[in-house]
Amino acid sequence: MIYSAAILFTAILFISIRLEIWIACPLLAGLAFSAALACKQGTPCNTVARHAFEGARNSFAVAETLLYVGALTAAWRESGTIAYLVYHGLLFLSPPLLLPGSFILSAIISMLIGTSVGTISVLGIPIMIIASSSGTDMPMLAGAIIAGAYVGDRGSPLSSSAQLVASVTDTLVENNMRRNMRDALPVIVICSLAYGLLSWFMPPISPHTDLAEQLGGAFALTPATLVPALVVIFGPTFKIRARYIFLCSTLTAIVLATTLQGIPPVKALHGILWGYEIHGTDSLARLFAGGGICSMAAPIIIVLLSASTIEILIRSAFLTRAERGIALLFPHLGAYLTNAVVSLAASAIACNQTLAILFTAKIQQKFYRTPREKTAFAQMISNTAVLLPVLIPWNVALTLPLSILGATTASIPFIFFPLLMPLLGWRCIPPVTPAPDNPADHRQAP
Structure with missing residues (x-):
């Protein structure tokens, strides 16, 4: 039963x-x-x-991390971090390389910082904003970003998932990482080629030529706005726990929002709780509003x-x-x-x-x-x-990235790495024949 x-x-x-x-x-x-x-x-x-x-x-602990992520995504919008990345990303937008480039960049960043959520926040939001302003196929692009983000979730020594796997299997995380990267390289190449082929079927990209001008008028776009993103990227190298990295990045972004962007402290904190709201053109409000603790x-x-x-x-x-x-x-x-x-x-x-x-x-x-x-x-x-x-459409491992990116479950067929790695990974695993316990040794049901 x-x-x-x-x-x-x-x-x-x-x-x-x-x-x-x-x-x-x-x-x-x-x-x-x-x-x-x-x-x-x-x-x-x-x-x-x-x-x-x-x-x-x-x-x-998982719920606490989600709260930090919600605060971070709003703080980055307030501080101009997302706007700065989008502004400069518009200069390098290359339609034929958008899908494979997004996957590869996402995979690299996720290997560096060891967190899919951090990767999607750092890289995914700016790319999706650029894409949504230019008519790109959103499900494909969101799928490529999420797929790359989970390369590091599986293969980075800084990944909490990798640490958890080593703990529950009584193995060494360093040895696991070497095997995981060796096994994943062929699959990463296949995924990159697949995204390259898909890019031929994407509609032509016609970016809004005035978006950069609008961003320049709405935000103070200085290199200082990159500091919150750099905290997330380099924090794991100092073996700082993810929650503290997110907290430090959020606090740094709030300081920039109040000092650099001129947002009153009360309004900045309101945005952290309920989500960032931008007053201006409809296109900017549609692209940049969101985040916040309540969104989690x-x-x-x-x-x-x-x-x-x-x-x-x-x-x-x-x-x-x-x-x-x-x-x-x-x-x-x-x-x-x-x-x-x-x-x-x-x-x-x-x-x-x-x-x-x-x-x-x-x-x-x-x-x-x-x-x-x-x-x-x-x-x-x-x-x-x-x-x-x-x-899995209802699993937080998918719903949270989709929520951050503003995407839907239509992206699932394009999340190639988590789909292909389970199908192809068996080739690199040595054959084992697990020996079940004697039935007499099993715990008895209450």
Whole structure:
């Protein structure tokens, strides 16, 4: 019954996306259903409630990061950082190279700073603003930017996802990174060529010739406005935690907004909370308004609901039964394909990347014991649980980048790297045959 419930829950999520129902509604229903199922299995209701709260509490760090991202995206608009990047980006806009160039630049920056969100904020917003002012195919471009951003999420030693994979698989992050980059290079080349071919099918770009002039009139465009972006780019090299990098960048941007752009402090703080508003031409207001802490309310609610649901499932008989089911899949599908199936299911249920990685590892980790098996397991998770959440329409790994870029789920078919890496990555992983535990060693369901 519990497997049928999981399938039904995933189907409801997919239908909700198709019908454009706010995803929190089916997630809330899933949480209630999971709680009712746990109570039916004999777990006291107060215990189920405590598990739900613990799950939400465990995701507070993710929610906190989302708040910082919302503040940062508004602060960069206020300080002129985005305007400066757009102003100079207009000078180098090359239509034939826009798609592959955006992917490659996004991949490089993500490898440098180790965060997909930071990459999309630094690079993605300016490129999307330039593109939206010139008639470029937005889904293709957003897909290329997001795909490049997740190259570093998987392969940068500064990536929190890479650190998490090393931790849950009991491997060394340095060794994992060398293997991950070796495995990813052919896929990166294929993606670059694919985006180059797609660029031939994009409509001609006709940039607004007056946009640069409008920007010059609305913002003080000096090199100092780049400081908040430089904080994000170089902060990880000093091993500063992401939340502090975002905070420092936001505070720097607020100072620039009040001193350089002449925005009153009260208005600047109002923009940080509710989003930046620019008064002027309609085109500038349409392109630059947005961001703010409140814009992250929907992703935060998704994270909290999914984390509570996952915690209830893990504390119930679901984990034990899932392990038994996985043990039956290994002989038929092999280790890599079994891991891909588990990662895809975890990505659909967990609704954010961190929980998908933890859930995938927790269900399978007992099957990988030797150092060689753990190394292969780390490679498999890097190819699947780290990347597959980006392809799930209701997963925060996708909804947050789309929200930052102002794009839609129409971009999913063009996010090539997270799509191709799981399909092609199996070739570089040494064959392993995980040995399931003796059935007598399995935990008993409560």
